[in-house]
Amino acid sequence: MKPKSPVMNTRRDFLQKIAASAMVLPLMPLAGWAKDLQHYDGPVLRVAIMGLGSYGSRVADAMQACVKAKLVGVISGTPSKIKDWQSRFSIPDKNCYNYENFDRIKDNKDIDAVYITTPNALHHDEAIRIAAAGKHVICEKPMALNAKQGQEMIAACKKANVKLLVGYRMHFEAKTLEVIRMRKNGDFGKIMFFQGLCGFRIGDPTQWRLNKELAGGGSLMDIGIYAINGSRYMTGEDPIWVTAQETKTDPVKFKEGVDETIQFQLGFPSGAVASCLSTYNMNYLDRFYLNGEKGFAEMQPSTGYGPIRGRTHKGELTQPHVTHQTVQMEEMAGIILEGKQPVVAVDGEEALKDLKIIDAIYHAVKTGQKVDLKLS
Structure with missing residues (x-):
């Protein structure tokens, strides 16, 4: 008999377990x-x-x-x-x-x-x-x-x-920034494909993350946003269309308006595409993969509290780990007090783009149609 998968109550538990594994x-x-x-x-x-x-x-x-x-x-x-x-x-x-x-x-x-x-x-x-x-x-x-x-x-x-x-916080993480640097430097060539897998099996059915009034949705609003945002900073582009499909196996736990699993696909101006998964019903998912004509980058764990692990066609990523929230708050202090400009934006306009994509994903799920995006 196979051992049962561990049940995790929240994204925090998931990220902590991912961190421990690394x-x-x-x-x-x-x-x-x-x-x-x-x-x-x-x-x-x-x-x-x-x-x-x-x-x-x-x-x-x-x-x-x-x-x-x-x-x-x-x-x-x-x-x-x-x-x-x-x-x-x-x-x-x-x-x-x-x-x-x-x-x-x-x-x-x-x-x-x-x-x-x-x-x-x-x-x-x-x-x-x-x-x-x-x-x-x-x-x-x-x-x-x-x-x-x-x-x-x-x-x-x-x-x-x-x-x-x-x-x-990932916008300040060293290995993530190295992949972004390599992409900007042309090390991967023309970007063709991104995959983002984000999920865990959620536990306590009474928690606020499964309450639509407090959470605004389900897995997409909690863990899926990492794949949404990651698709943008990994490819260096904003998507122009989205398609999406929802799967729900437990309508008692995941009530109306609380998504259990959503798969979504994004298209970018260059022709690159992304395939992403957001779920509250599968463990061991925290992986980004970027494919270009000249090389690739793979990160797993990709968004946990760290250490992040990653490799490219040139070898392992070896940047040292520093507590993400420490770096984030230092850098945000620099933005507010000194006018520093981060490599990847962390302002309200950046977050608004993700919210527009979330709105479009939910609309695509509801209608079954491809939804065009205009983020700026």
Whole structure:
């Protein structure tokens, strides 16, 4: 009898297991990451985290190694979590807020930005309130439930003259950036094909990720966005059409509007195509493959918390691992405070393109038709 596949409750569990499987790779100590910054005496981005769940905790822990970004505040609806974080991270009472009163951060000069790590459906209203309070917004992906909400968030941040950034941590990951560099350098030749496989078997049926009102969908809104976004930075193009098909084997667990498995295909202006899979019903899926006329790149794990593993036709990728969220927050501080330009954008406009693709995928599933895309 074959052993049963392990059941994972969330994307966080999935990414943690993927990370554990890759731990045979050498790690770079966080001290190594900070080595070149140890004499840094420039501006520091002072951040409050909204939503003190597992991912918020991961970001907070990673920020302890940052020199350009510092955790200074929290926003939560759970008083016990606030007390715990105050103890762990030395956060003063005046920088603690709940979901009813966090508009008061407008008067708090010790907070520059708020990082939203709450469920998808809350991002839109929270981001608009944060912008109205005059603080920069960092939001987890997907940025919103749909493109309309995303547009409204962008408009609110522009009106308030604050930055809107999205937690695309892979845009700063060393092996990912090396593949992008090689592609730009022409090492792969003309890009022909991309494959993105993202999924895990989700557990607890009562969690918010299986609640359409909070999640906005199912696997596509959670794990599938990695393949959507990855198809764009791996090929270096934005798609111009999409087709998609949904498979649902458990309509009790995956209720109406909560997708279990979606396969989708993308077409790009150059003629390149992508074939992607997003699922809540299969384990051991975290793979990107890029094919060109002169070579290839393969990454597996491709989007986990790391270490990422990868190879190309030229050999193994050997860039050292640094905690993704540490690098992300350092780089985002540079974007906000110093006007730095990342290799791959992490702003609201970048996230809006993914939301337009998500809208189109769901429309293609519903209609069975090919849907044309206009992302800019």
